Amino acid sequence: MDPQLSGTSVSEYRLLSGSPAIDTANCASAPADDFSGDLRPQGAGCDIGADEYSSSLFADVPSDHWARSWIETLYAAGITSGCGTNPLTFCPDAPVTRAEMAVFLERGMNGAAYNPPAATGTVFTDISADYWAAAWVEQLFADGITAGCGPDLYCPNDYVTRDQMAIFLLRAKYGSAHPTARNWRIFRRTHRLLGGRVDRTTRRRRHHGWLWQRQLLPKPAGQPRRDGSLPREDI
Incomplete structure (x- = not known):
């Protein structure tokens, strides 16, 4: 009997909507959730296998x-x-702007009901007080998560790259004084004293390594696009 699975090429093995494995397992002996964290059951009964089928939101x-x-x-x-x-x-698949990311991060840190203080319009010259995400951007600055993209600039409409997201997530999770950033400064000074040169790739790998190990940033499929825009699915 064909279980009608998808994602077999990447070892996902998810059930398709017409699979005979749906709602036919004994829930008493089934785990509370499936391999991706979906609670069981999603339908009239539990599903056979590691995946619990559910229609998409x-x-x-x-x-x-x-x-x-x-x-x-x-x-x-x-x-x-x-x-x-x-x-x-x-x-x-749509890219995320730096303005949108300010909202995502602040809500992630403070909860869905959080509303930042009113914006002043004096933090960044390219963020006026009436800009739609001004309060979120200024709070992100106040929390030490971002210093902007240049002198007095935030670049709200620029797309967030994986490089930037690595730093955003580390600071949001562990605080603006996260040891990775501090250790990086020590490593850079020591390396230069010895006559070496630290390039941006080395710095990115250090940040990405921390995030991948802690499952805060997924590894991109295929060749990493660390200088490319970050799609919404990766946030």
Whole structure:
């Protein structure tokens, strides 16, 4: 009997909607959740195998999407409301701007109901007080998560790169004085005293290594795009 699985090429083995394995297992002997964290059961009964089939919340995030459970967790936590309604969509492949990332990070750190103090418009010259994300950007600065993109600039419409996201996440998770940044400065000074040169690739690898080990940033499929824009599915 064909179990009708998807994702077999990448060892995901997720159930398709017509699979005979859906709702046919004994829940008494099944784990409380499946391999991606979905609670059992999602339907009339539990499903056979490691995956518990559930229909997707977002129209553009199919049930076999690698980041579906993470995306839906963000939505349930109130950190994102998606990118469109009727139908509800998330735009997983769309890049994320630095302004949008300020909102994501502050909600992630403080909860969905959090509202930052009113903006002053005096922190960055390219962020006026009436800019839609001004309060979020200024709070991100106040929290020590960002210093901007240049002297008195934040570049709100620039896309977030994986480099920048690595630093954002480390500071949001561990604080602005995270030891990776401090150890990096010591490493750089020592290396230069010895006549060496520390390039940006070395610095990026240090930040990305911390994040990958702690599952805060997924490794991109194929060749890493560390200088490319970060899609919404990777947040």
